[in-house]
Amino acid sequence: MPKRKQRTGAVKPQPLKTQKRMRRAKPICSCSSPRFTTGPAFCCYEQDVWTEIAKFLDGKSLVMLAATCRWFHALVMDGSIWKYLCLRDLQVPAPRHAASDWKKLYISSFNGSHSYMFRQQEKHIDWMRIGAFFLESSSALLTERLSAPLKFPKEESIQKMLESCGSCVLNNVKPGIWIADLQLVRCPVCELNTCDGTMQTLDARHIELFLSEGYQDGSWEYELIGIQDVKKHVEGASGAIFDVKHLNDSSPSAVFNLKSWVGKPNDWQPKAVITMHAVAVNTNLQKNDGLQVKYHVMRAGAGGEVVSIRISQQLL
Known part of the structure; x- marks a missing residue:
């Protein structure tokens, strides 16, 4: 039998059924932070946050807010x-008890008022x-x-006491925060507004004095x-x-260091000069x-606690 001729030429390959298609690669993208959904979003009305912020403001800014x-x-x-602001600006410790509202105490302390505006x-x-x-105790030394x-x-x-050593002890003084002013007033001897005589007065008052009814209606008066x-x-x-109580502490020593504050x-x-438990004035x-x-x-009424003290000096 004649031999079959072999086929020549390219043979088209058959696709393999088992061949897998290549997966499309993911595009390269920038890195992004994951979103946190474990807690609520920040609220601008966070009471604790604003309470702390308010403690850094002054009274005027608080009223505007x-x-x-x-x-x-x-x-x-x-x-x-207001209690925090009052103690912060006055730089004193908190009293055991305050009968008045702290906002009113702050206003009466920093609104520019003094005792001679009322009398x-x-x-x-x-x-x-x-x-x-x-004043932590109910006794004060005046000198x-x-x-x-x-x-x-x-x-x-x-x-x-004054005749023997130039000082006196005053009992039944109202403890707590006291505010001190230095007043310059006319000579009390004459009634002439043109009088050149002047008198220096160390004027100290309990922080609640201006808010007391007895002071406002004039029933409480100064006594010599x-x-x-x-x-x-x-x-x-x-x-x-x-x-x-603190006379022998280190705090009053600043008063006796005259070179540090006297002109x-x-x-x-x-x-x-003022310390935690004392105040003093001097004019050369x-x-x-x-x-x-x-x-x-x-005094806060007849026989009541001492709520204001004045030490006045006048040239003879």
Whole structure:
């Protein structure tokens, strides 16, 4: 038999049924952070956050914030915020009890008011705010001397204390925060507005005094408790109030360090210093014949606690 001729030429390959198609590669994209859905989104009305923010503001800024909406008004009117501001700006510890609203206490402390705005306005010339101090006990030492150590008077009456050592102990003083001012008033001897005579007064009051009904209606008045005459030349008109409980602490030592706060001999401007438990003032004087020092107090009604103290110096 004749042999079959072999086929020549290209043979078309048959596709394999088992061949897999190549998967399309994913396109390269930028990296993105995952979304957190475990907690709620931040709310601009977070009470705790705004309470902390409010503690860094002053009273005027808080009032402006309260005027924006009802939510902020309710937040800002919280007493704890005003208490924090009051203690922060006065730099004193918190009292055990406060009978008045802290917002009102802050306003009465920083609205520029002083005791002569309510009484004897015609006698008032000028004033300056010294600061605040804290009376932890109910006894205060009043003196016109700024030399250490202070003699602790043991006489029975205040007048005898002043005559013996130039100081006196005042009992039944209302503990808590006290605000001190230095007042310059006209001579109380005459009634002439043109009188050149002046009198320096260390004026200290309990922080709640201006909000008390007895003070506002005028039923509480100042009473003179003692007079001290220094019939010789004095270098300066001075006055100080100390908490008896902390008289021997390190805090009052700043008062007796006169070089740190009293003006130089030719400086006639009044100077003052305040510590946690004491306050003092001094004004250098030119040549003189002495001073008359008067001590006034205001009580919360007959036999009540002492709520205000005044130590005044006038040239003889």
